[in-house]
Amino acid sequence: MTQATSTNKIVVIEDASITLPEGYKAGGMHCGIKKKRLDLGYIVSDVPAAVAGVYTTNVFQAAPLILTQESIAKENKIQAILVNSGNANACTGEQGLLDAAEMQKRFADELGIQPHLVAVTSTGVIGELLPMECINAGIEQILQSEFEQEENFKHSILTTDTCIKQIGVQIKIDEHTISIGGAAKGSGMIHPNMATMLGFVTTDANIAQEDLLAALKDVTNQTFNMITVDGDTSTNDMVLVMANGLAGNEQLTKEHPDWGSFVTALGIVCKELAKKIARDGEGATKLVEVQVSGAFSTNDAKAVGKSIISSNLVKTAIYGTDPNWGRIVTAAGYSGVPIEPQLLEVSIGQYKVFEKGLPCPFVEEEVKSYLEQENVVIYVDLNQGENSATAWGCDLTYDYVKINASYRT
Structure with a gap:
């Protein structure tokens, strides 16, 4: 059952996640990277969304991160995220970049959108090439209705995690209900030096991209950068926020009278995800x-x-x-x-x-x-x-x- 609590104008919904905002769907499947568990997931917005990201400070950035940053730089928008678990596609050289680009293009073709509107990310074992035959077969099927379940997405991104991590909030801005949903994975290789995990945040707010990025960086410094499990900063990790504007509010900027409320709401989502990651540290009991x-x-x-x-x-x-x-x-x-x-x-x-x-x-x-x-x-x-x-x-x-x-x- 949904548990909701109110803080001023902000309503926190404990079991809500990335499809809480208008215009998003998500799903996941088992394509064969792992032996049995789900290992390929996606988030898709009905329309291109403004996007902001923060990325690992490890100098060995994985191929998907390199590709995603280059893609976002073209338009500061994305419409979809494709993520695999079980294989990090890190330290894989030129072939790793080619494989990440192939994942991006194949999923974009399935959606009928430009490749740069797809963000790609991976998590798992470092130094092994992706099993592209399995992944490509999965991409061809992933949008089928049987895989279009948000619960599948939350499980498809996990590695050594023992539980899913999700949260949602809603606020009123310009008489419109703005929703923010979040899902994350992270259990090991966690240290306060962004980024330290995979975090996905969606919102239907209409917001200027540069201000969305500023808000994410500010919130990250108070949340994801304030957790640690083992002192290791991974090669792959990042947080992405998508804002598709379908709530219909007047565009949010730093000058908007409700800007502070939006940043507070975003902060609640990121703080709760960060705490869930810390609590789920590998082998942790407290x-x-x-x-x-x-x-x-x-x-x-x-x-x-x-x-x-x-x-x-x-x-x-x-x-x-x-x-x-x-x-x-x-x-x-x-x-x-x-x-x-x-x-x-x-x-x-x-x-x-x-x-x-x-x-x-x-x-x-x-x-x-x-x-x-x-x-x-x-x-x-x-x-x-x-x-x-x-x-x-x-x-x-x-x-x-x-x-x-x-x-x-």
Whole structure:
């Protein structure tokens, strides 16, 4: 059943996703890249849509990312996204680029649109050529009605994920209902250095492309760039936002009186997807949130939060329900931010464990009991300013090693 909550003018719909906005369809199928699971998916808009993207900072960008960025640069619009899982098409040289272009053209031909209006992306094992015979056969069938189910798309993009990740919101702008839907995949190779996963966001808002890109970059810095699982930044990952304008609102720009509401709504979608990715970290049992306050600047707060959430010692302590505040303090100390030790305060949940450069008395068993919960929050107050930031991650478990020791087998 749909769960909806309202925040001012924004309605959050927990089980809605990319087809919530007007004019989108999605689907997926098994074409043979994986042994059994769905591995080829698509999103299609009824009309060309303004598009904004953010991409991995890894210098080894996969062929589909290179092609997609080149295609978007031609018109700043796309009408479809084709994604395969199980094979990253990364570090595959000229043949990888040719294969990505073949996927793009074949799907464009099926849709009757220009190839540059199709974004292509891949995720999976690095260094292997795509099984193009399987993919091409899949593309010929993928638009058949039996595959036109949004649920299929959400499953077709997964690799080591244990669950689908989706969210939707609706807001009123110019008396029109604007919808934003999101779906993502991500479980391993996750680190706060955009991009760290695959994220797909759709909206029926009418919005200027340059402003859509500015909004996405701003929101990304507060959401997808504030999560980590294992400190690895992948070769393939990106976030794409499509805006097809079918809601009929007056064009949104930064000067529009409801611009702030739209950015807030986009931020909610991206934040919830980011948290779902962090919680689904490979082998993870807990979502860990680090709230940093009292910083000189927002960047300082982000740096401290990222440092703590990225610490393997912090992550393993949380897995072991060990209230080892020393690991938290140490991670804050090497963040590169000039921290005054005598001002720092640290709490694990409601339990203050460090203050004024010294440990605070606390009941060990109470804090251990708190750390057994699925959601753990660490509060860090630098007491040096008025800026804050939040980072998300997960615990580090034995299962993470097991999963990644046998990833290709």
